[in-house]
Amino acid sequence: MAALTRPFRRRFLKRGRAGADAEPVGQIQAGVSRPRQTPVEIAPNDPLLAYLQAASEAVDVDALDLDSPALRELKEAGVKLAVPLVSQGELIGVLNLGARLSEQDYSSDDRKLLDNLAAQAAPALRVGQLVREQEAEAATRQRFEQELEVARLIQQNFLPKELPDLPGWQVAAYYRPAREVGGDFYDVIPLSDGRVAFVVGDVTDKGVPAALVMSATRSVLRASAQRLIEPGVVLERVNEHLCPDMPEKMFVTCLYGVLDPATGLLRFANAGHDLPYVKTADGVVELRARGMPLGLMPGMDYEEKEAVLQPGESVLLHSDGVVEAHDPNRDMFGFPRLKETVAGAPGGQELIDRVLADLDAFTGPGSEQEDDITMVTLQRTGGGATRAPSRNGRLLAHFELASRPGNEREAIARVEEAVAGLELGEARVQRLKTAVGEATMNAMEHGSQYRDDRPVAIRVLQADDSLVVEVTDRGGLAELAAPETPNLEAKLAGEQKPRGWGLFLIEKMVDEARVTGEGGQRTLQLVLRLQGGDDGDT
């Protein structure tokens, strides 16, 4: 009887007068002289159940001797005859009869009649029970499906409708909800300065509650992303917003990164989410940054890190639905397998396709997806012709500076530090410093218009035979005037403004200076040849 299921037991728990109950009738009590309408509860482990099921004919209650609480109750209720209703070998009800009104015992004819009645009534009763059960189940299922549909709608409504087209980059995303819609989400947020924010997150819990928390998280993230530059500060702000209203035992893991498409600089912070993988020429590495999930407690700090994606490199942001998928033996897909797949694929959409193929092969055919699966990939496809010196270069420094007057001094100091090991000679270092200062000022003033939210990015690269300093601003591609030789006579005569020396100086200070632009970015490349560079000569 251990296998008794709840629906079975429920049939013996019907209350109220026989026949007056709208639910399937479990026990019909008839002819009881002292009408007592409360049916007797028969516990699933009561030996009476086994006895009735095996009896398959009317049972004389008074003659029974079982250690059965239900039997005692039946006797107390004045039940004389218990007629088991058995359908397909399963006890589905009991017909309980009290003493005959005539006060005679039940005759063998009576019993035969009752057994015949029971044999015919049982299947009919079973059909009735099944219909009721199915109706109830259908209603529950429908409510559940409707809820899932709502959750699905919320989720899908908040996923990006399209991905940005970034020159030199391939961006791909994939989202496949589990049947019970988890709380996964991703977002791609173009920022006003040409950079792009990438988000992959996962809300604990499933269904509508998770979907609602997800939509709230996404909205706060979007708003904060536009206002704040530092990824760590963005997550800090989102956490503060979410904490007061977060349902108990729910939280959100989230990876937030901001990519500068012009330079490949990715700054990121992580609120307890699975670590992204970067495929580099030297192997697959994880992007680590510490931080607690969002919505757990206020006042959290989020570590901020940065990485530079070189041409050919790619990043995979993913949700735990990938690594926590199980095979038929309940083994998990796991991080090592995912890392291996990342190592073997070039990146972009192809990486997503390979992960899905590996995952399907692992979980086996026809298996139901356990959790949402979300992936976002960023692949730097190539530098473009203008970036040729960067391709094989060794990155000596990469940093961003807020566009504030005077910050060119910081740029000069950091570039000087970065090239300290190259033995350029004092004169060339001085010229480089002046060129970097002028290029940075130009970028901050004319490109970024000294706006705090438009930082200037600087990369220092050592190629085979040259040193390259790239200064990138977000001026929306305002044309850079061609450096003309300033007319000093006209300036001295007051016919021209005394200014206008920056680009001229830059060109004179380095071996080559060129301007490139793509996607709202403008980069000034300063090139110093490393071979044959003499010292002190103009």
Next chain:
Amino acid sequence: MATRELEVQVRQRGDVSIVDLTGDVDSSAEAALQRGYDEAAASGGPVVLNFAGADYINSTGIALIVGLLAQARARDVQITACGLSDHYREIFEITRLADFMTIADNEDGAVSGAEGSNHA
């Protein structure tokens, strides 16, 4: 590299006014530079700009010096520069400022040169 706002001191050596520039010659130097020049030029003699204490000169600083040079030419005031590092001397040559003002190796040379040309 910390920024250092330009400090300007003017002193006389004979007829020659020496303007000692200490700090950064950039956009923040405009007022101080103009004040120093006005004070030096008021004496009517040659002016020597002493860059020995100026560690940083950028294009805005060059523009300010061009501005001073234009004022000096309009009033026929002779300007000499001294104390420039090799690098900034190169920049004065590249920008052709050196064509319109004498670049002296040091202060003494600047003073004697200025006196000489003034008396000539």
